[in-house]
Every structure is written in structure tokens, then in C-alpha cells.
Amino acid sequence: MATRLSTREHYADLLDKYDTWLFDCDGVLWQGDKLIEGATEVLQLLRHHKKSVLFVTNNATKSRKNYKKKFDSLGVEAHVDEIFGSAFASAVYISSVMKMPKDKKVYVIGMAGLEEELREEGIQYIGGTDPEDNTLGSFSLANWTPDPAVGAVLCGLDTSINYTKLSKAFNYILRNEGCAFLVTNEDSTYPTAEGLLPGAGSISAPLRYALGRDPIAIGKPKGTMLDCIRAK
Amino acid sequence: MATRLSTREHYADLLDKYDTWLFDCDGVLWQGDKLIEGATEVLQLLRHHKKSVLFVTNNATKSRKNYKKKFDSLGVEAHVDEIFGSAFASAVYISSVMKMPKDKKVYVIGMAGLEEELREEGIQYIGGTDPEDNTLGSFSLANWTPDPAVGAVLCGLDTSINYTKLSKAFNYILRNEGCAFLVTNEDSTYPTAEGLLPGAGSISAPLRYALGRDPIAIGKPKGTMLDCIRAK
Numbered sequence: 001m002a003t004r005l006s007t008r009e010h011y012a013d014l015l016d017k018y019d020t021w022l023f024d025c026d027g028v029l030w031q032g033d034k035l036i037e038g039a040t041e042v043l044q045l046l047r048h049h050k051k052s053v054l055f056v057t058n059n060a061t062k063s064r065k066n067y068k069k070k071f072d073s074l075g076v077e078a079h080v081d082e083i084f085g086s087a088f089a090s091a092v093y094i095s096s097v098m099k100m101p102k103d104k105k106v107y108v109i110g111m112a113g114l115e116e117e118l119r120e121e122g123i124q125y126i127g128g129t130d131p132e133d134n135t136l137g138s139f140s141l142a143n144w145t146p147d148p149a150v151g152a153v154l155c156g157l158d159t160s161i162n163y164t165k166l167s168k169a170f171n172y173i174l175r176n177e178g179c180a181f182l183v184t185n186e187d188s189t190y191p192t193a194e195g196l197l198p199g200a201g202s203i204s205a206p207l208r209y210a211l212g213r214d215p216i217a218i219g220k221p222k223g224t225m226l227d228c229i230r231a232k
Numbered sequence: 233m234a235t236r237l238s239t240r241e242h243y244a245d246l247l248d249k250y251d252t253w254l255f256d257c258d259g260v261l262w263q264g265d266k267l268i269e270g271a272t273e274v275l276q277l278l279r280h281h282k283k284s285v286l287f288v289t290n291n292a293t294k295s296r297k298n299y300k301k302k303f304d305s306l307g308v309e310a311h312v313d314e315i316f317g318s319a320f321a322s323a324v325y326i327s328s329v330m331k332m333p334k335d336k337k338v339y340v341i342g343m344a345g346l347e348e349e350l351r352e353e354g355i356q357y358i359g360g361t362d363p364e365d366n367t368l369g370s371f372s373l374a375n376w377t378p379d380p381a382v383g384a385v386l387c388g389l390d391t392s393i394n395y396t397k398l399s400k401a402f403n404y405i406l407r408n409e410g411c412a413f414l415v416t417n418e419d420s421t422y423p424t425a426e427g428l429l430p431g432a433g434s435i436s437a438p439l440r441y442a443l444g445r446d447p448i449a450i451g452k453p454k455g456t457m458l459d460c461i462r463a464k
Contacts, residue, residue: 136368160394160395161393161395162368162393163391163430167429167430171427171428174427188441194374196402196403197402198398201442203438205440206435206438207434209430209434209437210421210428210431
């Protein structure tokens, strides 16, 4: 339950009560490239009191390493092992929970950061930033040779979303037996400094709609990412 | 209720009972560029018995004139005024049901056929096939000047769907007071000769998901298109 803190004692009690503090990033620490007032001071206070600070983000467009650069650019102290993103958690889910065989591949709708986390977990993937799939050209099943090794479709926020990617992802789930349908997170919108844009959940919405089926979601508020933090 | 016809008399009774015969096209008359067996013979029989034949299609990628060319190429007799498509019906809905003022504009997610039907109804539109919106480049609200005259977003099957179009459509509905959210049809998939691809309903799914709101749907099975046929 949310409690409104009003006195100095309330704050001191809260600080005393918890050793580990989890923070969301987009919309909590910053909006786009603008730092939210007071965010760095709160983090500094927690570190001063020797608290563990973890950053938990559904943003799957960046790998942890790249997300660290975002912290650096805004002057917010953060270490790579303090950052838990849904891209990283998705890769861990595929390798450790699904235990997808090493000869299987993931078809990715998503950006370079998601691919980086898959690579670091030793997971083979296709799609994603491959120029062949980043096109507004027409798509026909007649000219497509599906890869029978695709065992999962993983969909995150992809600002290069297009009909070719959606058609391939849809057909992999439809045709490849046992092909899993995973999404990094289900956020309907993505907060930027100037307002809202469609989020990762909206990017996977065509697949849900075409398949009439809900995906396995990794990020908040689903527990998968938190299980992953607890395991570390 | 569907009835299985088994005898010659059953067929004769059915033929006798109705003066006007409505046919779907994709998946009924043809699959992609392949004519479905027996389709032309049935149509010829109906015309021979002086029946009215109407073609009703949710396909909003083509205007009626262009759809006529598809009939011609497959050797199926059809006349433009026998063809009722969800693109045409959407344009009629905007001008005659919504009665959108002439100085207002439609933001289009859709293809040339949809634009053609809007033009024929004298409706101003932006988006659609405009090269500016047909890009896989990044989109930022900071670099965008929304058009305050946009009074409706109309979304149909668009094989050039991309993040810029989705972001603009989402923000028009969010920001422009009273902006209508219309979809040509809600088909989840689109049948081609080689299999299924995502349909118009899947193209508008990101907007539904981001907005948390259902659109007004024009095509079958909604009654709007049939009202339009009845009025003709």
C-alpha cells in the first residue's frame, strides 16, 4: 500500500526499514533526456547510508552496458551489475527457464540492445536489426524460406517495426511447432520528454491480435524479472 | 443458419428465394491470385437467372476501381457499382454519418486505394502514402508539428506500417479533441495464396492497445458497410 510520508521521522523509519532499493528509470529517474528533480539526491542519500540500489527497467531497447551510458550522460551514479532490464531478463529466461536448446534460434522484433543481451547469453537469433528485415518493401510468403530452427519469437520495443517483421514473427509462431511467444514487457506506452509514444506492448499487439493468443511477458509487473534479480 | 444443400431441388429453391446475392472476395472468390474453383460458374449462373450480384470486401487496400481490375485479371465479370469495399464505406461513413466538416482532415494509416476513396468523397487527408510518413527513421515528438485540423484517424491494412505512422495516429487521437478513431475492418488475418498474413485489425491493434480503447469499425461483420449497400 502506498503511504504518504509527511514528517522527518517517517522518512528516517522508511530508510531504516529496507536494505535494498529498487528504482524504475524512464519516467522515474528521467523523462527522455531530462533528469527528474531530486532523483540524484535520493540515490546519493541511499548510497551514503550503505543501501543497495538497483535499477529495474522494462526498457529493452538498450543492453545493460548501454543503459549504463545513459546514467553516465545524465550524471547518475550506476554500475552495470546494479541494472536489471527486461532485455537481459528475457535472455536469462530463454536460456535458464525455457532452457531452449543451443541449436535453436530466436526470431527478434527489437533493437540492438536486445540482441546484445541474447548474444551475451549465447543465444542464436535472427531478425532484429538484420537489414533484410528492416524494410518497408512488400512481404510475400512465396518469397520466404522460414528457418525451422526458430524456437521462440521475442518481441520488444522496436521503432523499426514493419510488416515483414510482423509477418515473419506471426508465421513462425503459427508454423514452427512449439515456438514460444515472448515479449520483453507489456507497457502500452513509452514516456519521452515531450509526451507518450507507443510502448513495447503496443508493438507486440498485432501478434496477439493475429494469433488470438497472449504472450509470456518478462518485464514488470510480471514476476519473471524480479525472480531474475533475486537469483543474482 | 447454415444449411447444407444436397438435392437439385434444394439449389433451385435457394436460387428462387433471393434476388440479391452478396459475395465476399478474398478467400471466397480467390486466394491471392488464384481463382477458387467453381466461383465463376456460380456467378454466371446467377447472372443468367437475372439475379443482382454484389461483391462485398473488407479489403481496404484497393479502391473499387482498382478492385475491378483484380476481377478483370482473373476473368470474373464485375462492374464498379457492384463492388462495395470497406475503403469506400469508410469514406461514406466519414462524410455522411460522422458528417466531418470539410475543413477537417483524416490521418490515414492505409494504402493508395483508401486514399482514392477519400479523395472521391472530397475528404482531406494526410499520412497514408506520403513519403514523409513512410520511413523506418526514428520518430520524436520534439520534431513534429501536429496538424490541429485532424478530426479522425482511419486505419486499414497498411503493409508500410511503421513507428512514425503509429506514433502520429496515437498522438492525434490522444491530443486532438474529439478526434475519431476509425478502422476500415477488424480482420485479424489476411488470406494469401501461400497462407495467412496479419490483417487490418492487427495493424490497428497497437493503437487499441496504446489507447486502451476500441475503434469504430466499418467493415463486416459490423453493420456500417451493409447500411451503405442498402442506401445505394
